[in-house]
Amino acid sequence: MSPSWLRELLLGARMALAGGRSGLARAALTALGVGLGVAMLLAAVSIPHMMAARSERGASRADQNYGMEVALTDRSTLVGVTDMEYRDEPIRGRLIQGEGRDPVVPPGLTALPRPGEMAVSPALARLLLSPEGALLRERLDYPTTAVIAPEGLQGPAELAFYLGSDLLSFDTGGVGRRNAFGDEYTSEGLDPVLLLLVVIIFVVLLLPVAMFVASAIRFGGDSRDRRLAGVRLVGADTGMARRIAAGEAMLSALLGVAAGGLMFLAGRSFVGSVELMGISVFPSDVQPDPVLGALIVLAVPAAAVVVTVLSLRRVMIEPLGVVRRGGDTRRRLWWRLLLPALGVLLLLPLVGSVSREGEGFSEWQVIGGVCFILLGVATLLPWLVQSVVRRIHGGPVAWQLAVRRLQLDGSMSARAVTGVAVAVAGAIGLQMMFAAVEANYQRYSGQDTTRAQMYTAVRLPHGWSDAAGFTARLAATPGVTSVTSRSIVSTSQPVTASGEEPSAPLTIADCDVLRQFAEIGACTDGDAFLVESREVPPPAPGTTVTLNEEGKSGSWTVPAGARTVQPLRDPLNGENTIGVLVTPAALSPAIRDRSDLQLQTLITVDPAAADMLERVTNTRWQLDPLGTTWELNPTVVDNKFAQVRRGLFIGAALTLLLIGASLLVVVLEQLRDRRRLLAVLVAFGTRRRTMSWAILWQTAVPVVLGLVLACAAGVGLGAVLLRIIDAPVAIDWAGIGVVSALAGGVILLVTALSLPVLWRLMRAEGLRTE
Known part of the structure; x- marks a missing residue:
């Protein structure tokens, strides 16, 4: 890189923070938007370490013999299994009794509890002291003399206890002998169908996050282009202006990475107090994979530069102003259709090849195919919005304001809901696959609940x-x-x-x-x-x-x-x-x-x-x-399938929260960038209610079109996935309706939350400029 290029990049970095309060607000919004996505990505690449740490602690305290002959020694300890549930919360319980002169002690304890005394996990101690634990206190009415340390628990929210006893016998059923606690941790792995589900879940949950990061990088594009016009006025050529824009985007992305890292660290410090779907982890468990974490840190600034340069293709930055390609410029359709077609072509060789008893498959082939299909949703949505709104005419004033804004620049509104559309499409495909395989992971127990409960x-x-x-x-x-x-x-x-x-x-x-x-x-x-x-x-x-x-x-x-x-x-x-x-x-x-x-x-x-x-x-x-x-x-669900489904619910909940937060940041940035226009319209007599409805319609049109496209793409993705596992294609219209309603509800909620900011920006103070 030549010294002149480096100076231009540094100039762009300086300009990212220039412009007074407006510039700082723009940089803060960009950092917040990118940071939310980066924090989510770092959390996602921490999942393998979190689950491995839980499994290793579970293996270190293993106390079941499973038919092994264990000789009586000075180190022998008798362990009786007394697991239970309390209001649908599992409790790990053990009766424990020293048998040798120097009995071994399970992880998390320094000594065995004496007969009639109990060692409990912190979460169980809190439950026993709470009003909700009244019935459990009747059962575990023993003095608590010790607290189980973290190394003896799978998570901070786990309910567990060791109860000392002197009545255990090795000949009694349910009682085992241990001369050492723990077994070597080995993972049984997932069958090909469950592995396919896990791979698709990760793609469906993380791809919208990456798209929100890319969208956040483009915050303040209009203001940036006007600043670049000023740079052209003092002698910069087109290439120099683009390099300055790249430097500005790189600094904003780096600030976002730093903000995301801080959010990740702040969230990790509170993770011990959170339990999702029965799973909790210690803060020390939340460690990103070093390779994937480094890739995120490097890829986000690089993506910022690429996205910025590509966004300038439709902008002519001249010394006297900025000229954008008008809304009449037709978007090309053919290359947008290539993406989902390529995705289908990648998945077609796998048709009928994945079964529970079969061999493995190429995970990268599945990832690539699903990514291309979902990226097709992202690329088709701007074309669909433009094709529809250019044919709309007439209507109330609020409707006309919204439609005209979409006709002039519908890509910005489309980008705001692209992540939602991609998430909905992936969720529909997953839902179809879950519905098809669920019966294979459930069995009829034959238990007659009419005769006994x-x-x-x-x-x-x-x-x-x-x-x-x-x-x-x-x-x-x-x-x-x-x-x-x-x-x-x-x-x-x-x-x-x-x-x-x-x-x-x-x-x-x-x-x-x-x-x-x-x-x-x-x-x-x-x-x-x-x-x-x-x-x-x-x-x-x-x-x-x-x-x-x-x-x-x-x-x-x-x-x-x-x-x-x-x-x-x-x-x-x-x-x-x-x-x-x-x-x-x-x-x-x-x-x-x-x-x-x-x-x-x-x-x-x-x-x-x-x-x-x-x-x-x-x-x-x-x-x-x-x-x-x-x-x-009457029915019993396979434990691994239940864990995968639970993981999907956790990931979907977190992704939904990120979608809502990121979308709110996008809407606020768009309103802030148009504050002078909003203030001028109000100054000329436009009613605030009209402007509020215009903003709502401007959001609703891309949302409706995005959900229609997402439903079509999701059904298509689900059909391909069902053929891969050789299952008949069936569409759950009720489930599609629920997923679409949730997505639409998130967007409407975000729009409602942005109205107070809209009303503030429509004040006369918005006419002021720096």
Whole structure:
């Protein structure tokens, strides 16, 4: 770069801050607009580190054995899993007991809590002290003696506790032994369909942000061109004027990058107090990827120079003024159609190639294809606005003012809503794809919520003799209307001649309960019933079966008088009951008094009663902290799919906030740049209400056209994506309407927020000039 070019760039940088209050306001608005986008981009490239940090902390505190044999040593610690929920918020709970002389301690603690004492996360401590935690205090009514440090938590908002115990046994179900906490962190990865969704989500959410940054770079274009005309007057040629403009844009972009960095750092300091869709992170987790962060810092100033130079193509800067190409200049359509066509061509080779069980795909090919299709929306919108408004004539004064402004320079208004149109198009395509694959990531559980709404499982420390008392206590819980209790023990039959070892469960319950699972007819305590089934034939009368439950074994002979009965559907899984049904008296005392028996209960509750899950869990906790309680649900959603969908909601919420904030900055900059024109119109008698409606119409026309274009592009993108995963093309018109209404509502809200500024700019003071 020659010294003269450098001087011209520096002159442009100086001019960016020149012009008194007006120049400073222009530079501040540019820095704010660019900074919002840069902060969002830095946050986006921090997501991989945030999720990796959460996963690594989760792996470092891993305490489940998953079938591994762990020997008893001086370092052994027993851990019992007692996870739960409180008002839809998950709580990670552990019963913990030192087994060796120097037991290991989980991350986040310096010592194991003593029996009956509890260590809690900061978030759980706040919840227990709040009025909202009254029911939870009934359950976790233990003295808190320690607070879990950040290294033992996945996020600052996580609810977690360790409860000291002296009653754990390694032979008890749900209890594991650890000689060291933590497992090596390995990610299972996503199947190709979910990976495709994640790639598209990132493109759809980040592309509008980048477009808002490009739009913010062009703030104050009219004022800049007038200043360049003054530079031409003192001897600068056209090339010099463009280099000065490039220097001005570069400084503005650098200020925006600095502002974005400060916004990012300020936001990171508060991130620990924010929880989105159940995910929270510590401020130290929010670290941009070094390579991508450096790319953002370098790309934004470079993009500012490119955008500025390209914007000057339609401007003739002469020493005596600025001449812009008029609104009659037709925009060319052909090259604008090339972008979406190129995007489709990139995606077509992938049609039918992506499935859950299939191999991977080229992420860059998908990114390129989706980007080109969405960029086609951005390039087509100015042409569409010009083509429509040039054919509009007549109407009220406010309407004519708005239309005439769009006819003279509709590109500025179109740019203001381009990001919204791109976001809507991408959201519609994603919505179509989510709707198509959602059924593949859900399964029918078969649980009958008309017969029961909750399920609990507790240990019977003294065998079946405890069942009646446990059932009565659950039934006495306020809001519970009925309780159905049974115990199920796995069995194995003698090996057949073919080498098979048939097995059928043994269900223990009273006669009234057994009638809910089979057509048993007459029944007295001591009876046994064989449930007819082709898939799982029951053992014949007189057969001796082996009872297997958590490593303990025993034997039981099927009574000779056992009757064969027809099954009924089990409300827990929707399938026919199988195996052997027995009343307690049909079993020997040795079997009835086994300490490994588990009592399963199906509970119906009063629909009008509040917090029933919490109340039932409180009762169950008193009976067995290691037990389980959950609500029945006819469908079960795949956890990874739910996480991807949750990530989309978080990103969409943040993007929507950025769109609103950035659009407000764009509108304010446009009003500020036209303040003298607005003041002159009012001075000549134009009513303020007329001007307000003119501004509204001027925004509404590009918005409507942008949403129409976005819907068409979104449906087209969704159709291509559905063909890639070999799914039938289906359009969710209701969902499209919701997405479009949200986008339109954001723009209308921004317009309403800008009206006070508009009214202030229409005062007589706006006629003053510097």
